[in-house]
Amino acid sequence: MVTRLLTDVPVDIDRDTARLRAAGELSGPAYQSAKPGWLSEAFTWVVExxxxxxxxxxxxxxxxxxxxxxxxxxxxxxxxxxxxxxxxxxxxxxxGRAVFAGQRKTSGEHRKSADDAAARGDFDDAVRERFRAVVRSLEERALLDEKSGRTADEAAVEAGRLLPEVADLLRAGARLFDDVHYGGIPATEAGYRSLSELDDRCRRARPVALVAG
The missing domain is CATH 1.20.5 (Single alpha-helices involved in coiled-coils or other helix-helix interfaces)
Structure with missing residues (x-):
């Protein structure tokens, strides 16, 4: 195509005529189809x-x-x-890390579920139910408000203020509950028995506010 342009141009062509012929050649369909699209030009501009x-x-x-x-x-x-x-x-x-899920039970019902699970060797469920028994018992004694969505750590901290003698055990029990229920760590018989002991001690412990009174 360029060769044809050169052969068609007379030897004595002037500057204006050459510019007009070149413009006419570049406006042809072959050159226009080879021209980059607007998307390609925009991409090039952004990259630059x-x-x-x-x-x-x-x-x-x-x-x-x-x-x-x-x-x-x-x-x-x-x-x-x-x-x-x-x-x-x-x-x-x-x-998502609440102690209770679904329908509320009494502390006695949670203890029975825990004992049944432990008897069949399901210590994961036994640990979950025993810690729930601890928290539900504290609510039944009005040491904790009945509040949905409470986490194990929150229950341990709140109850530990009124029951300082078992505060450390409550925090340890909360960690065990979270590890088993949310962390996927298998429970052991020893862990379950530690929660059973915590449950018994919490039921015997007297709040500092009542002792002070």
């Missing part, structure tokens, strides 16, 4: 702008683009941590 920005950052910030990327990652992690400790994410996480 991004590369220019990275070059500017690399020269202006100590550590270059690596430092900027690291800073962005740290900020994202901080935002996620804050959202987990407060707000909707924290509420959802706490609700």
């Amino acid at each position: 702008k991004l590369l220019r920005f990275l070059e500017t950052v690399d020269g202006a910030v100590p550590g270059g683009i690596f430092a900027v990327v690291l800073l962005v990652v740290v900020v994202i992690v901080l935002v996620v941590v804050i959202r987990l400790r407060s707000g909707p994410l924290a509420t959802a996480a706490k609700a």
